[in-house]
Amino acid sequence: xxxxxxxxxxxxxxxxxxxxxxxxxxxxxxxxxxxxxxxxxxxxxxxxxxxxxxxxxxxxxxxxxxxxxxxxxxxxxxxxxxxxxxxxxxxxxxxxxxxxxxxxxxxxxxxxxxxxxxxxxxxxxxxxxxxxxxxxxxxxxxxxxxxxxxxxxxxxxxxxxxxxxxxxxxxxxxxxxxxxxxxxxxxxxxxxxxxxxxxxxxxxxxxxxxxxxxxxxxxxxxxxxxxxxxxxxxxxxxxxxxxxxxxxxxxxxxxxxxxxxxxxxxxxxxxxxxxxxxxxxxxxxxxxxxxxxxxxxxxxxxxxxxxxxxxxxxxxxxxxxxxxxxxxxxxxxxxxxxxxxxxx
Numbered sequence: 212x213x214x215x216x217x218x219x220x221x222x223x224x225x226x227x228x229x230x231x232x233x234x235x236x237x238x239x240x241x242x243x244x245x246x247x248x249x250x251x252x253x254x255x256x257x258x259x260x261x262x263x264x265x266x267x268x269x270x271x272x273x274x275x276x277x278x279x280x281x282x283x284x285x286x287x288x289x290x291x292x293x294x295x296x297x298x299x300x301x302x303x304x305x306x307x308x309x310x311x312x313x314x315x316x317x318x319x320x321x322x323x324x325x326x327x328x329x330x331x332x333x334x335x336x337x338x339x340x341x342x343x344x345x346x347x348x349x350x351x352x353x354x355x356x357x358x359x360x361x362x363x364x365x366x367x368x369x370x371x372x373x374x375x376x377x378x379x380x381x382x383x384x385x386x387x388x389x390x391x392x393x394x395x396x397x398x399x400x401x402x403x404x405x406x407x408x409x410x411x412x413x414x415x416x417x418x419x420x421x422x423x424x425x426x427x428x429x430x431x432x433x434x435x436x437x438x439x440x441x442x443x444x445x446x447x448x449x450x451x452x453x454x455x456x457x458x459x460x461x462x463x464x465x466x467x468x469x470x471x472x473x474x475x476x477x478x479x480x481x482x483x484x485x486x487x488x489x490x491x492x493x494x495x496x497x498x499x500x501x502x503x504x505x506x507x508x509x510x511x512x513x514x515x516x517x518x519x520x521x522x523x524x525x526x527x528x529x530x531x532x533x534x535x536x537x538x539x540x541x542x543x544x545x546x547x548x549x550x551x552x553x554x555x
Contacts, residue, residue: 213544215277219250221534227278229544232528239549244272244281253539254296257303258324266293277541279549287328297350299357307360311346318362320376331376333362341366341394351398363395369412382425389430397445401452401476409476413442420477437471446496448521449503456522460492464511468493472522484524489514497538509535
């Protein structure tokens with residue numbers, strides 16, 4: 212299968228390869244997205260497998276041709292730093308966007324596939340204790356209900372809405388028996404074969420797991436369970452409700468990292484094989500249902516890895532980047548490369 216791999220960076224916007232990593236390209240000049248912009252997150256458009264959204268330091272951008280040309284989506288997200296994007300599986304027209312530092316941390320919602328956006332009622336204070344200005348890093352939508360949305364904030368806790376963002380319940384206050392932690396990094400909802408849900412909430416130092424809709428939680432401490440104290444993000448093998456992975460490190464940015472996999476929805480974990488040690492915390496994953504076994508992972512300081520066995524083993528790419536913020540890949544290659552900047 213031919214693929215386009217897309218790497219979001221802090222300072223070189225997005226970079227891409229169309230020939231399995233042999234050559235990498237920066238976006239060309241004279242586009243709405245600056246070629247040296249800070250891009251925080253990526254989302255493959257669920258309505259178009261060739262198209263990608265990019266959340267950047269000053270708004271939301273869109274490419275309809277696998278990352279070659281980018282245009283601004285002129286909307287309520289203008290001027291906001293967009294840190295996270297997630298689409299509903301049951302209604303792909305519904306997309307949520309979380310914003311944050313250096314702008315206000317707010318959850319936005321689109322009901323028309325990303326063309327227009329409106330604020331929900333979830334808005335964080337301008338400052339917080341741990342990271343100065345909070346950022347909404349974690350979003351998840353129930354697979355069967357586009358109004359059932361979960362949002363996690365670094366720092367600002369775990370929040371749940373059953374009505375598409377009109378009203379909210381804060382969830383992590385029930386974690387006081389574990390010592391509590393308001394620093395949320397990721398959320399995942401796994402629909403099981405019997406219709407039940409497994410909810411996973413990843414904080415900076417632990418994984419919380421619930422099988423009753425978030426009423427009760429078990430806690431898996433990162434350091435004691437995985438050997439490294441800083442837990443950063445989760446990913447799921449496309450199409451599976453059991454096979455997931457977690458990226459961790461010894462700090463941020465850190466000097467050591469690991470990827471661990473679970474085949475039982477987060478109950479037990481096995482360390483994956485990296486052919487070369489990472490230089491910093493694992494910071495991003497990329498997957499696509501077009502090939503569930505082909506996955507990408509990246510360290511904060513620019514190491515890019517690929518897996519062809521669903522995340523159990525990883526091989527480092529020759530190309531290294533500046534700070535990587537997110538990853539995505541889409542099937543196929545564009546017919547027009549747009550006179551790109553070649554970087555090798």
